[in-house]
Amino acid sequence: MDRLVADDLAAFAVFAAHRNFTHAAEELHVSQPSLHTRIRKLEQHLGRRLYTKHGRQLRLTKTGEQLAAFANDTRRRVDAFLSTLDVGPRRPLVLAAGSGAYLYLLGDAIRRYLDKGNQLRLVTADSRATVTAVRDGSADLGVTALGIPPDDLECERIAQYPQMLAVRPSHRLAGRRSVRLKDLEGEALVVPPKTRPHRRALERALLDQGVRWSVAVEAEGWDLLVQFVRLGVGPAIVNGSVRTTTAVRTVPVKDLPPVRYYLITCRDRPDDERLDMLRRMLL
Template sequence: MELRHLRYFLALAETLNFTRAAQRVHVTQSTLSHQIRQLEEEVGRPLFAREGKKVLITETGQAFLEHVVPILRQVDRAVGALKESPDELRGELRIAATHSFNVQLIPLCLSRFMQRLPRVKVAVEELSGDGISEGLVSGRLDLGVSYRPAVPRGLRFEPLYNEELKLIVANDHPLAGRKRLRMVELNGTRMTLLAPHFSTRQMLDECFAAAGAQPQIVAELNAISPMIELVRRTDLCGIVAENALGNEPGVLAIPLESPTPIRTPGLLWSQQAHRSPASRFMAETIRQVVKQSSWGR
């Protein structure tokens, strides 16, 4: 079975007329009839019924049609994407990332993307991991940069690298001089962390439990930026990915061990939605930036 057989079949299924179908695919009527017979022999059942001058699609043909249409659409989109050069791509790309990636990674990727695809408008949102998953499932987003969702919900996750979370303290904090800390040493320490419903917080709670530590959580926030600011202005400690700090002044990052909290960021997209050429190009741009930079090293 070849691609032309499917195109001939679709033309006849839509017109139910050999003459018009042959004209649509630019072949003679006899050639079309021969190709349809070949397809029916391979399928093992008749796809069309001939009643005099009438052509009717059979029940098998109707079932076959339902599979053929999406296959041909996908092939046509793929061929179109190959023919269209980056400079000609237009439209809008909707992406979202959690805070730690929106500080440095996404702006760097955007600068490269916009140089190559200047006619594509990019809309970027900073959302929680759950918000990104919901946006992809609903079709409001094309691509996400986040952590692996606890519930896949029809999403594809592609790991990018392993990310180490570190303790952050103000420059004048008593722990500021430490080169490394064991998690158990945070027992009783005054801290600010993400709220319990965040997957990162749940992972940190598991690390504390494994180390036998019970820190004193005095502030729970739903975003990284205010947590960093709170650490800078108080005696509280926090735990974030170092990439989330950017060039924040007055805050230090200290590695943690026993256990070391590690998360795996990655690309997220819907398995059901069509991935546009712009979305694929952005994903490849992110892969290249991560590979060429210090992220995750």
């Protein structure tokens, strides 16, 4: 592959990480038309589409995902080789995780890693996007809650929390040691939007138990769910890692599975002592 195509490949890796021409062009310090031209040139070279447009969203095709993984793997191997020669500055590791993981799980490890003089680029992403970022190489590692870990990635469990019912102290279930889903019959619940994995899993579980319920309000993020509980809008099912105040009681839900957080990395990535250090801190 000649130098021109190699440069275009590196540019595509940045575009694949953002799925956004504006942000990718800013990172590359090029114009958007120039970036469009580079990616179109790659598509012509390969004879395949690399991305498709769905409304305002850009999605990689299967070929695009494979090319992004190849580009990022090549970049990592070049970085690893240059590090053995101590040539030039090393790019920071990229960690992808959800907002809940950053708030309640990763803070101490990230602070200790940065205190040692290391650089770290943080990316906020939901579970699916975190797995995709690790798989295509746009993130070096990810931390996310998974039901069934993907078998093509290295997945190490780092934490497990029960699912809890969050209620006000005056609620009829506040004094219980534990509850079951059937205890929520007739309740109006504070829940995430329909597109969120937690909402879908909760709806399936309530349906399986034949529980009739309604939506009090939809809210994005654990903190906002707990805030609505505190205001008296309704109860919510939350991750047991979530911090609450004395204005909110949490009760374990016995018939919901625990939330398991995993550290995920690529299986065949080159050795990197920085990744090993951060992994040990997280584990």
